[in-house]
Amino acid sequence: MRSDQSSERKEGMQKTAESLSSLAEEIRSCTRCPLAQGRTKAVPGEGPDRAEILFVGEAPGRDEDLTGRPFVGRAGSILDRCLDEAGIDRSVVFITSVVKCRPPGNRRPKKDEVEMCRPYLESQIELVQPKVVCLMGNAATRVVLDMEGVTELRGKVFREIFLVTFHPAAVLRNRNLKEAFVSDLLAARKKAEEER
Numbered sequence: 001m002r003s004d005q006s007s008e009r010k011e012g013m014q015k016t017a018e019s020l021s022s023l024a025e026e027i028r029s030c031t032r033c034p035l036a037q038g039r040t041k042a043v044p045g046e047g048p049d050r051a052e053i054l055f056v057g058e059a060p061g062r063d064e065d066l067t068g069r070p071f072v073g074r075a076g077s078i079l080d081r082c083l084d085e086a087g088i089d090r091s092v093v094f095i096t097s098v099v100k101c102r103p104p105g106n107r108r109p110k111k112d113e114v115e116m117c118r119p120y121l122e123s124q125i126e127l128v129q130p131k132v133v134c135l136m137g138n139a140a141t142r143v144v145l146d147m148e149g150v151t152e153l154r155g156k157v158f159r160e161i162f163l164v165t166f167h168p169a170a171v172l173r174n175r176n177l178k179e180a181f182v183s184d185l186l187a188a189r190k191k192a193e194e195e196r
Contacts, residue, residue, distance in 0.1 A: 020049050020127050023120065027100045028068075032116040035101035035109075041068035045096025045124060052192035053088065054130035055079075056121065057097040057167060058139035059109050065102035070095045075168040082171070082178065086185035094128050096121065098143045114143055130161070131195035132188045137167030155184050163188050 024044035030036055043060040046069060055071075063073030071079050083090050099109040099117045109117075121143070125133060135141045138148050141164050147153060153164040165184035171177045 020124070023123055023127065027120055030100065030120075033101075033113045035099065035103060035113055038104055039101040040065045042100045043068055043070050043097065043102075044100055044120075045070050045094060047094030047128075048092060049128060051092060051094035051128055052131045052195070053092075053134060053188050054094040054096070054125060054128050054132070055134045055136060056140040056144065057095070057136045059097050059099045059106075060102045061106055062102065070097060071168065075172055078168040078172050078178075082168070082182050082185055085182045086189055088185060088189050094124070094130065096124055098139050108139065114139075118143065131192040132157075133162050134184070134188050135162055135164050137170065140167075154180060155187060157191065163191065 027044040028042045030042060036042070039060075043064045047054070057071065057075075060070065061073050061075070063076070064070055070076070079095075080090055083093070098121060099113050100120060103109050103113070133144070135144055138150050141150060141153060142148050144162060145158055145164075147158075147164075150164060150166055150170075154166060155164070157163050163184060165188075166177050166181045168181070171181050
């Protein structure tokens, strides 16, 4: 690579990091919907600005609301273990959710709440430019692909980039799903490696 191409690439990566940081700050101060009133901390997501794999869950839970970090509770522990089994280091993936604030009582996010957060998720995908986006669960699949039925859709890739899989909370409730979940994570890793 020529030095001018290298410096252009570095400049582009710096702008992406700055843009993701600005977006995270915007999310942290967001008041677009009523979820902002009950949150402790918004959860923008975290990970490298050029992660090859981007994970999308439904919404922050209690532990995420307290820390401002995604997937740090019991479902996060399952995700971490399964990532490890699939040979994926959590520090190299970007993890976020459909909505960025915890719904009261851990209820499902309402349609208007999802629509208020949709631009944030779309911007994150655009800025990170992942090779694979893992949609974890029906909520993420519905928002991004307008499809439901994770059991039938899981393991399949849509629009060349979106891989549908179970939500870690589903694996927590039904350990029989773990093997399929890890298999999907392995497929995501393989696809990202092939796209290099």
